[in-house]
Amino acid sequence: MADSWAAVMGYDGITVRTILLRTVLMSDNHLTLAKRFWVDDLPGASVTGSRLSNLLETVSHGKSLTALGLRFLTENGLKSLAQFVAGDISESQFLQLAPIEQSYRVAAALERQKTVDQQRQVEREEAEARHAAMMARLHAERLQRESDPKYIARQRNRELRERYGVDGFVDESDFRQLMAILRKLDGAKRLSEEDAVWLKSEGREYATEEILHAHNRLEANYYLGEFRKAGDIWQLVNASGHLRKCDASQEAHDLLNKIQDGALKQAKLKSAVRTTHGGVMRDLGRYNDALQLADEAHRLLPNSFRPCTLLGALNIELGHIALGHDWYSKAEERGAKPGSIESEIRSLLGRMPHEKRDSVIGQLLNIDPVQYSWLRKKPAAKDRRR
Structure with missing residues (x-):
C-alpha cells in the first residue's frame, strides 16, 4: 500500500x-x-x-x-x-x-555536571586553604623579620632618608656619617662643626633642601636662644643668617625690626645688622628697603665687602648689571673671594627666568669677557639661598 x-x-x-x-x-x-x-x-x-x-x-x-x-x-x-x-x-x-x-x-549530563561542580569546589577550597597557609606563613615571616633589630635599623634608616629627601645612591664610605647627621637632625640636635663642614665638602651631594632646612632651623634656634639669654645682638645677626636659609626671612625681619639704634654702639655691629636686614628685605621682595639698608651698611663700614656683595646682588636682580658688576668688583677689592662671588652670581642666575638670565649673561660678558668667561657655560638652575 x-x-x-x-x-x-x-x-x-x-x-x-x-x-x-x-x-x-x-x-x-x-x-x-x-x-x-x-x-x-x-x-x-x-x-x-x-x-x-x-x-x-x-x-x-x-x-x-x-x-x-x-x-x-x-x-x-x-x-x-x-x-x-x-x-x-x-x-x-x-x-x-x-x-x-x-x-x-x-x-x-546533570550527574556529570554535579561531579564537575563538586570537583571544582574541592579544588577551590584547596586553593583557598593553600592561599591562607601562604598568607599565614608570610605574616609569621614578616612578624619575625620586623622584630629583628637589623631589620628595624634598616627600616629606620630608610624612613630617615625618605624624610630628608635622600632618595639617591649613598656611597658605602659616606653612609655612616650621613645617617649620623640625619639622626641628629631628626632628634633636633645641632650638627657639629665637622658635620657642617662635611655637608659643604665631601657630602655636598647629599645636602638636600630638607637637610639644609632642618640644619639651618636648628642653628637659628640655637643663636636665638643665645640672643635671648644675654641680649647679644651678634647672636641675632647669626640667627638671622640661618633664618634666611630655612625660609624664615619674615621671622628674621620681625626680630631685627625691634632693635633700637641706641643698642648698636659699634659701627661694625650696626653695619652687620643693616647688611643682614637688607638681605632679609631682599628675600621678602622689598628691594628699595634692601638697597637703603645695604647702602647705609656700606657707609657705616666702607672697607667691609659684605655690604658690597649685597649691593651687587640687588642691582643685578633689579637689572642694573653694570652697577652690580661695580659693586662686586668693590667687594673683591675689600677681601671677598672671587670664588664666592662667582658662586653667588651663579645662584642669582639660576633663579632667573630663561630670557632674563640670557640677557644678564650677555651683559656681563660684554662688560668683562675675561672675568666672566665661566658664564659661557650656562649655570644649572638652582633655587636655594646662599
Missing part, C-alpha cells in the same frame, strides 16, 4: 521511511531539527557547522548516512536515532525510545 502510494506520488524506488524523513521542512532551523529528533539537549545539535548538526541536516534531506556517521550517533548516545536512520526501527518505535534515551542523557 505504502509502496503503491509512493509510486503514485512519483517517488519510485524511494521508501516510505525516506518520505517521512523529508517531511522536515528545509526552512526549519537547526534547533527545530534538534527537537524533532530529540537531541536538543546536546549543544552541538543546534550549532551551525557542527558534526551533529550536519548529520541531522543530511537526514532531514532524506539522505543516507555513512557507516562513520552512524557510528558517531551511536558513540554519542543517540542509539535510537542511529537505528531509525538505518531502518532498524520504525518511526513510532523511535518516537517512543528517543525521549527515554534523551532523559537518560540529561540525567547523566
Whole structure:
C-alpha cells in the first residue's frame, strides 16, 4: 500500500521511511531539527557547522548516512536515532525510545555536571586553604623579620632618608656619617662643626633642601636662644643668617625690626645688622628697603665687602648689571673671594627666568669677557639661598 502510494506520488524506488524523513521542512532551523529528533539537549545539535548538526541536516534531506556517521550517533548516545536512520526501527518505535534515551542523557549530563561542580569546589577550597597557609606563613615571616633589630635599623634608616629627601645612591664610605647627621637632625640636635663642614665638602651631594632646612632651623634656634639669654645682638645677626636659609626671612625681619639704634654702639655691629636686614628685605621682595639698608651698611663700614656683595646682588636682580658688576668688583677689592662671588652670581642666575638670565649673561660678558668667561657655560638652575 505504502509502496503503491509512493509510486503514485512519483517517488519510485524511494521508501516510505525516506518520505517521512523529508517531511522536515528545509526552512526549519537547526534547533527545530534538534527537537524533532530529540537531541536538543546536546549543544552541538543546534550549532551551525557542527558534526551533529550536519548529520541531522543530511537526514532531514532524506539522505543516507555513512557507516562513520552512524557510528558517531551511536558513540554519542543517540542509539535510537542511529537505528531509525538505518531502518532498524520504525518511526513510532523511535518516537517512543528517543525521549527515554534523551532523559537518560540529561540525567547523566546533570550527574556529570554535579561531579564537575563538586570537583571544582574541592579544588577551590584547596586553593583557598593553600592561599591562607601562604598568607599565614608570610605574616609569621614578616612578624619575625620586623622584630629583628637589623631589620628595624634598616627600616629606620630608610624612613630617615625618605624624610630628608635622600632618595639617591649613598656611597658605602659616606653612609655612616650621613645617617649620623640625619639622626641628629631628626632628634633636633645641632650638627657639629665637622658635620657642617662635611655637608659643604665631601657630602655636598647629599645636602638636600630638607637637610639644609632642618640644619639651618636648628642653628637659628640655637643663636636665638643665645640672643635671648644675654641680649647679644651678634647672636641675632647669626640667627638671622640661618633664618634666611630655612625660609624664615619674615621671622628674621620681625626680630631685627625691634632693635633700637641706641643698642648698636659699634659701627661694625650696626653695619652687620643693616647688611643682614637688607638681605632679609631682599628675600621678602622689598628691594628699595634692601638697597637703603645695604647702602647705609656700606657707609657705616666702607672697607667691609659684605655690604658690597649685597649691593651687587640687588642691582643685578633689579637689572642694573653694570652697577652690580661695580659693586662686586668693590667687594673683591675689600677681601671677598672671587670664588664666592662667582658662586653667588651663579645662584642669582639660576633663579632667573630663561630670557632674563640670557640677557644678564650677555651683559656681563660684554662688560668683562675675561672675568666672566665661566658664564659661557650656562649655570644649572638652582633655587636655594646662599
